Amino acid sequence: MSELGTALELRAVSKQYPGTLAVDEVSLLVRAGEVHALIGENGAGKSTLMKIIAGSFDDYTGEVLLNDKPVTLHSPSMAKAAGIAMIHQELTLAGPISVAENILAGRLPSRRGLLSRTALLREARRCLAMVGLEHLDPLVPAEDISPHEAQLVEIAKALGRTPCILVMDEPTSSLSREEVDRLFQIIRKLRRRGLAIVYISHHLPEVLAVSDRVTVMRDGRRIATKDTRDTAAAELVEMMVGRSVSDLYAERTAAPGARKLSVEHLTRRGFFHDVSLAVRAGEVLGLGGLSGAGRSELARSLCGIDPVDAGRIVLNGRAVRPRSYRSALRAGLAYLTEDRKAQGLALRLRMGENILSALIPRHCRWGVYSPGRGRGTLRRLVGALDITPPQPGRLVSTLSGGNQQKVLLAKWLATDPQVLILDEPTRGVDVGAKVVIHRAIAELADAGKSVILISSDLPELVGLSDRIAIMRQGRLIGEIDKADATEGSVLLAANGEGEFVRA
């Protein structure tokens, strides 16, 4: 490894939020030419630490040194000027604008006040070449490129300002396996050029594959920094959770019973076609497939959120035709969205209000709403899902991501659904919350309810499902029993190959 000295140094940096010390005297050293991974459960303080570096706060304490010179990072523009580039988990490209203008946003080349098109193209091509996107036409609108390309364009945009530190927050969350490998090659190339890269991720295999050193955070503090060569996933997990995680997948006790939900020839043109499947009481049916295979769309139509063009839904022997999500909820179907922030939780409201929000009609008599009637449910769910801090009056936005996800699950468990459809129930949550959510799913099935699980987390899908139906390009193409389900067999089938795909 090239030793080029220190690129970024933090000395006892802290940041206080109302009520919590999110970052507690963290000291950290990132060398030039290294990939420094930063890991920790949700709420461990990684994101806040990165926001400090990105200049999001003007009230952090402690010292930040860039190339051994102290700097003040009180605004995003100060951070940019100091040579820090951030790549956020959510992409920040402006859809209708061309890739080139996105890359050069804020520093468009101009001549006598007019945009210089040739300079724009030249500079955009130079930036794109750095991330291996020479083939991309810089003039296409950013909304027309794939998520993978968008991620790389985002990096190109950051590199265009020739930063000395590149911070990447979960850059692989929307990428496929091959795309991740390509991204890693680019990261390695950048590292050789002496760029310091801070890489934030939940994904331990990726961290182990790409980083030189790993820093583990927990409860706002730095727990340890290790050379990646000298550590292993198990050790990192132990440091992240502060205890050893023995078994991630809960044991199931009850066997599936009678058929509860059947779907016959369900079609929504352009999204999914002729889908027939059945779920039994006490069964977890996994829905496997690549992103865009139509799984979420199927779930939304089952719950009346989106329309259906043809087909039938039978619940407990009775045909149901949900015209709205309201009527589906009343019939006993519930859908946990994959988009917690935009569609799942009202971040502006309290934790308790969120958990009881789907029950408002049930807790009404003559139009008068008594939230007090949900107090028992609330207490039971907060306890069962170990939501911390256990204060229903707290704003849900002040909870960590993992706990927010538990709140979202609690919201749907509170409706006591016959069939619960879970769309990515543990995306982006920490190991501890994952264990709790998995246990709750298993308990729900053991209590005789049906669960449909949509997940891109293959170990989770394989570990929790009794059966996995595979969707590809809007069609159900095969089914895998628990005995045959492995990450490999699911992945193969999702790509339309292997023995479990119906001819």
Add this chain to the structure above:
Amino acid sequence: MSDPVDIRAPAPAGGGRLYDVLSLLGVYVLVAGLFAAGWLVSDEFLTTANLLIALRSVTLLGIVAVGVSFITYSRHYVDLSIPGIMALSGTVAVWALQYGFAASLAAGLGTGLAVGLLNGLAVGYLRLNPIIWTLAMGSVLSGLIRWAYAGKQIYPDKATAAGRAFLHLYHAEVFVRVPWIVTLRLPLVVLLLLGAAVVAHLLMRKTGFGAQLRLTGSSYEVARMTGVNVRRTVAIAFVISAGTSAAAGILLTSFNKVGAFYIGKGYDFAAITAVVLGGMTLAGGRGSIVGVIGGVTAIALMDNVMSLVRIGDFVIGEYLKQAIQGAVFIAIVGVHSYWLRKSGMDDA
């Protein structure tokens, strides 16, 4: 297992309640400050007569503000057709006087509610931009009145009983008797404002509609994905606002003794200023009717105190007052968003 609430030492309460308390406190501190300012500015201020004038002058604004706060609460900002609704309801009420007093009131209110329903359908069901739609609606309404009466004003006929009743409406007083304690003579308009405020408060805080409106205002998508009939909820907010505007329009017409297209001008902006001043942010889902009433009171006092200012020959005229009111609105919205961002509660 022990009670889960005991797991941690007393942690600070979540910011939500803190915000509610602070914004309520804020507007009432402002009210107290204005009282002090009025007392300093003029000897006339703390007289019963002056305070009654101040109270009376904003009762109609209060009624409008209470209604429009449902729209703000639902994150649809404001109904800019308020002046149009007020003018139309008043004019229709005057026109319908020929069929009797009750018919006049029913026609005035009914017209307002019909416009509200139209607004509700357009914004709630068709998801049109509330600002643009109601702005256009206001223009349509005031144009229609001018067209229908060729720009002339219409007057209630003093010769008929209905006409006299209508003209008396605004000035009517009601005896409120609490047995063995007190008998009060209160203006009808003040009672109407109190009634509207109490009903609105209960609607927002104690009903399923209120809870779902809060969810809708906090996040429209989340409410939709929770099974709330968001379209209907938003539509109802617009109908409520139109209803209170219609009532205020009829009363204002009674006060002005004339039905005309300009009745109610400026009430939209004054009402939203009161709502925001009362701690109900434009971002939706926050604030309360108690705060809105505080906001209305603050506006009344501000207006009153400004009228009493006399420095030599200098008085604050209507134009300057208007400018100051606008500046106050901008300042409040700025302070709100700054405060929410600072406290990390800005999720938008």
